[in-house]
Amino acid sequence: MLRTLVVCLLPAAGLLAACTGGPGTEKSFDTATPPAVPTSASARQLVSVATSDTIWNGVAVSDDDRVFVLFPHNEGTPGTRIGELKNGRVTPWPTRAWNAWTKEGDSARTAFVRTNSLRFGPDGLLWIVDTGTPKSDAPPIAHGPKLLAFDITKNQLVKSIPLDKLVKRKSFVDDLRFHGDMIYVTDAGAPALIVLNQKTGQSRRVLEDDSTTTARRPMVGEGKVMLKPDGSLVKLHADQMEVSPDGKYYYFQTAAGPMYRVETQYLDNFSLPSAKIASRVTYFFNSPTCGGTTIDAAGNLYVADANQKRVLKVTPAGESSTLVQSPDLIWVDAMWIDHAGNLWLPVPQMNRTAGFQKGVETVKFPVQLYKLPIGAKPFRD
Numbered sequence: 001m002l003r004t005l006v007v008c009l010l011p012a013a014g015l016l017a018a019c020t021g022g023p024g025t026e027k028s029f030d031t032a033t034p035p036a037v038p039t040s041a042s043a044r045q046l047v048s049v050a051t052s053d054t055i056w057n058g059v060a061v062s063d064d065d066r067v068f069v070l071f072p073h074n075e076g077t078p079g080t081r082i083g084e085l086k087n088g089r090v091t092p093w094p095t096r097a098w099n100a101w102t103k104e105g106d107s108a109r110t111a112f113v114r115t116n117s118l119r120f121g122p123d124g125l126l127w128i129v130d131t132g133t134p135k136s137d138a139p140p141i142a143h144g145p146k147l148l149a150f151d152i153t154k155n156q157l158v159k160s161i162p163l164d165k166l167v168k169r170k171s172f173v174d175d176l177r178f179h180g181d182m183i184y185v186t187d188a189g190a191p192a193l194i195v196l197n198q199k200t201g202q203s204r205r206v207l208e209d210d211s212t213t214t215a216r217r218p219m220v221g222e223g224k225v226m227l228k229p230d231g232s233l234v235k236l237h238a239d240q241m242e243v244s245p246d247g248k249y250y251y252f253q254t255a256a257g258p259m260y261r262v263e264t265q266y267l268d269n270f271s272l273p274s275a276k277i278a279s280r281v282t283y284f285f286n287s288p289t290c291g292g293t294t295i296d297a298a299g300n301l302y303v304a305d306a307n308q309k310r311v312l313k314v315t316p317a318g319e320s321s322t323l324v325q326s327p328d329l330i331w332v333d334a335m336w337i338d339h340a341g342n343l344w345l346p347v348p349q350m351n352r353t354a355g356f357q358k359g360v361e362t363v364k365f366p367v368q369l370y371k372l373p374i375g376a377k378p379f380r381d
Helices: 041-045 273-279
Strands: 007-009 045-054 059-060 067-070 082-084 088-093 114-121 128-132 144-150 157-163 172-179 183-186 194-198 203-206 238-243 249-254 259-263 280-285 290-295 303-304 309-315 320-325 342-347 367-373
Touching: 041 249, 041 320, 059 114, 059 342, 067 114, 114 172, 128 259, 172 238, 203 273, 203 342, 249 290, 259 273
Parallel strands: none
Antiparallel strands: 007 045, 045 367, 059 067, 067 082, 082 088, 114 128, 128 144, 144 157, 172 183, 183 194, 183 238, 194 203, 238 249, 249 259, 259 280, 290 303, 303 309, 309 320, 342 367
């Protein structure tokens, strides 16, 4: 059902501690219904910034405090894909025209087909991943899959990198990160990593169908195995990723975990066969079903646990602890750390959507956007 976009600013809310996973032998997570979710002491510091009656799953905050949000529209409904949040209202950004694509045949070169990620890059530009897929499980359309970089001071497109030659029929380009001239993109539909060199123009797929990029265990949210409308398992292959602040490691995982890492020097070497890269990948952390991640300037990873409604803090050594936990943190998605040391947490309740729950939607609108002061410095890869 198409929902009108309404967003409201809210006052501070008192809400969300325990931990699971860690370095060691890889294992599967229990899919039984978890015990009642406790509320951690840190939850009292959660601030409810805004709400929406349309699902949002990403946020990026500029150093001058402009807030941008992302609406995935999983099933292809029309509406704002990228918006700027001002005084509790979302304005289509950068223009209404960019957010007006509705069907195949419409130009996709200068329009958002189906956005799935946004973040500020080290160049200060706001980068957006367009999957180019009209709806879930649909193949990318011509000129649809692309990386877009905008100058937010002018609200104008600066760079557009087409991905048509790098995607497959089942591709779902998911997210991106940076390292020097390199851009890394995960493909959650046709399992692989996409590596691009902005300076040379080189690009390729690596770790294709590798065990580390391919979903091998069920996704679990709130104690329930996530199923498509046809009853088959939901599988999101290569999904979350981060780059360590020193640029040495690239962390990555499927949505159901676990998390692996590989040195960026191997990904960046286009003369190195993919099989050689695979041999350099090591197991890092037994992450649960995860909606999103981020990383701070000290190299600590923040991993959203969709099953236990919490955010884990994982050290560079792979040791984890619960940062915040609350019954209200229903599938925290792509997080962001701002210049003031706040962790922003969009809460789309994605596991309750029809596409992940055998065709039955149980999302309780409005969905939330929280922030939590954590005192960490952001890292912009």
